[in-house]
Amino acid sequence: MSRIIFYLLIKPLAILPFNILYVLSDLLVVGMRIFPYRGHVVTCNLKKAFPNKTNRERNAIQNAFYRHFCDLLVESIKLFNITQQEAESRFKVTNPDLFDQLRKQNKSAILVGGHYQNWEYFAVATDPQIDHKLLGIYTPITNSFMEKKFAESRSKFGLILVPKKKTRTYFEAYKDILTVTTFAIDQCPRKHQKVYWTDFLETETAVHFGAEKYAKEYDYAVVYGSAIKTKRGHYELTFELLEDVPSATAEGQLTEMHTKKLEQQILAAPEYWLWTHKRWKLTKPSVSAS
Numbered sequence: 001m002s003r004i005i006f007y008l009l010i011k012p013l014a015i016l017p018f019n020i021l022y023v024l025s026d027l028l029v030v031g032m033r034i035f036p037y038r039g040h041v042v043t044c045n046l047k048k049a050f051p052n053k054t055n056r057e058r059n060a061i062q063n064a065f066y067r068h069f070c071d072l073l074v075e076s077i078k079l080f081n082i083t084q085q086e087a088e089s090r091f092k093v094t095n096p097d098l099f100d101q102l103r104k105q106n107k108s109a110i111l112v113g114g115h116y117q118n119w120e121y122f123a124v125a126t127d128p129q130i131d132h133k134l135l136g137i138y139t140p141i142t143n144s145f146m147e148k149k150f151a152e153s154r155s156k157f158g159l160i161l162v163p164k165k166k167t168r169t170y171f172e173a174y175k176d177i178l179t180v181t182t183f184a185i186d187q188c189p190r191k192h193q194k195v196y197w198t199d200f201l202e203t204e205t206a207v208h209f210g211a212e213k214y215a216k217e218y219d220y221a222v223v224y225g226s227a228i229k230t231k232r233g234h235y236e237l238t239f240e241l242l243e244d245v246p247s248a249t250a251e252g253q254l255t256e257m258h259t260k261k262l263e264q265q266i267l268a269a270p271e272y273w274l275w276t277h278k279r280w281k282l283t284k285p286s287v288s289a290s
Contacts, residue, residue, distance in 0.1 A: 002143050002145045002146050003145055006145070006146065006149055010077055010080060011080060011081075013074075013077050013078075014077050014078055014079070014080035014081035015081050016078075018078065018233055021074040021075075021077070021078060022071065022074065022232065022233070024074055025070040025071050025073070025074045026070075028070040028073065028074075029066055029067050029070050032066040032069070032070060033063070033066070036062075036066065037066075037069070037276060038276040041275070041276055041277075041278055042062055042065065042275045042276055043058075043062065045275050045277075045279060045280075046058045046061060046062060046270075046275060048201070048202065048203050048280060049201035049202055049203070049266075049270070050201075050202070050270075051202055061270050061271055062275070064271035065270070065271045065272075065273075065275050067271075068229075068271055068272055069274075069276070071232065071233065072118055072120070075118060075120065075121065075233060076120045079120055079121075079124055079153050079154075080149075080153050082124065084124075084125075084128060084157045087121065087124045087125040087157065088125050088128060088129060089234075090121060090125070090233055090234050090235065091118065091121035091122060091124075091125035091126070091227075091234075091235045091236075091237065092125075092129075092234075092235070092236050092237070093125075093126060093129040093130060093236075093237050093238075093239070094236050094237065094238045095238055095239055096129050096130045096131065096239075098223065098239045098241060099130045099131045099132050099180065099239075100131055102132070102178075102221055102244075103131050103132070103178055105244070106178070107178070107219075107220065107221050107244065108132065108175075108177075108178050108179045108180070108181070108218070108220045108221070109132065109179075109180045109181075109220050109221040109222070109223045110180075110181055110183060110211050110214060110215045110220045110221070110222050110223065111134075111180045111181065111182045111183070111223050111224075111225050111239075112182075112183050112185050112211050112222065112223070112224055112225070112242075112258040112261075113182070113183075113184065113185065113224065113225040113226070113227075113262070114184060114185055114186035114262045114265070114266075114273065114274075115184060115186055115187075115273065115274035115277060116186075116227060116262070116265055116266070116272050116273050116274070117227035117228065117229055117235055117272050118227070118229075118235055119184070120154070121235060122225070122227065122237065123136060123154040123155075123159050124153070124154060124156065124157050124159070125157070126159070126237065127157060127158030127159050128157055128158055130180065131178075132178045132179055132180040133158070133160065133174070133177055133178065133179045133180070134158065134159050134160065134179070134180050134182065135159070135160045135161075135162050135170060135174065135179055135180065135181045135182065136154070136159055136160070136161055136162060136181075136182045137162045137163075137164050137167055137181065137182060137183055137184070137210075138161055138162065138163065138164065138184075139163075139164055139187075140163050160174075162181070167210070167214075171214060171218060175218065180223070181214070181220070182225075183208065183210060183211040185207065185208055185211060185258055185259065185262060186262060186273075186274075186277070186279065187208065187277070188206065188277075188278060188279055188280070188281045188282060189206050189207070189208050189282065191282065193208070193209075194209045194213075195207060195208065195209060195282070196208075196209045196212075196252050196255045196256075197284050198252075198255070198256055198259055200259055200262075200263055201263060201266065201267075203280055204284045205259075205279070205280060206282040206284070207255055207259050209255060211254070211255070211258065212246070212252070212254040212255045215243075215246040215254060216246045216247055216249075216254075219245075219246065219247060220246065221241060221243065221244040221246070222241075222242045222243045222244075222246055222254055222257075222258065223239050223240065223241055223242060224239070224240045224242050224257075224258055224261045225237055225238075225239055225240075226238050226239075226240065226261070226265060228269075229272065240261070242254065242257050242258060242261070243257070
């Protein structure tokens with residue numbers, strides 16, 4: 001079935017020009033208003049994140065989110081038939097020179113960011129525009145056929161995909177090469193993983209600790225990537241150096257820094273975050289009185 005969907009639906013759609021795909025996106029928006037994808041999850045997340053907003057205000061964010069989400073769907077499909085030149089023109093890095101400076105220091109970096117704006121464009125367009133080799137930690141798709149096709153699409157212009165279970169292996173394999181390893185910091189950790197608890201969008205939230213852990217262990221600079229949408233289908237990515245001497249920071253300081261950066265982005269334009277994601281699965285354990 002996955003092969004049928006790919007060759008009879010995804011591949012033909014990927015050939016279509018963007019203006020036709022955005023007509024399809026507009027039609028999807030109408031459908032989302034009737035049958036919203038993970039509508040209950042989106043509604044609950046918005047209530048949790050914005051308890052002081054009115055229902056009207058939260059509904060406005062939700063409607064704007066679904067408009068962006070439908071664009072994201074068709075833009076992701078288009079990646080199967082996009083050229084490198086077009087990818088770079090639609091997802092521009094504004095300050096690649098930041099990595100030129102790190103190269104002069106012979107320093108690799110950890111790049112942190114969330115599922116905000118268009119992370120699929122980031123996957124295909126960023127590596128050709130920076131001076132380090134880009135690696136991206138990700139969770140493989142369980143369907144082996146679709147996993148292969150999406151991996152081929154995301155890595156076709158230079159990105160090296162790192163299955164999350166092999167993170168340590170890749171760090172060791174590339175430790176003598178200048179790299180930028182990307183961590184998505186807004187995914188909900190599993191219970192057995194080490195987490196850092198902080199206040200995020202009005203909620204006590206478990207945050208992955210991996211970015212901070214590897215930055216300190218390998219002495220990699222920590223960089224935050226912030227994307228904005230300049231117009232429909234076009235984005236700009238700006239890097240910000242958070243810390244170039246991670247060993248000098250206190251426990252949890254780096255994690256607090258990058259989590260607050262993501263929160264600031266979401267508060268400024270909440271419709272561009274992935275609200276369909278079940279972010280708050282974990283509850284902070286209560287501390288027993290001694």
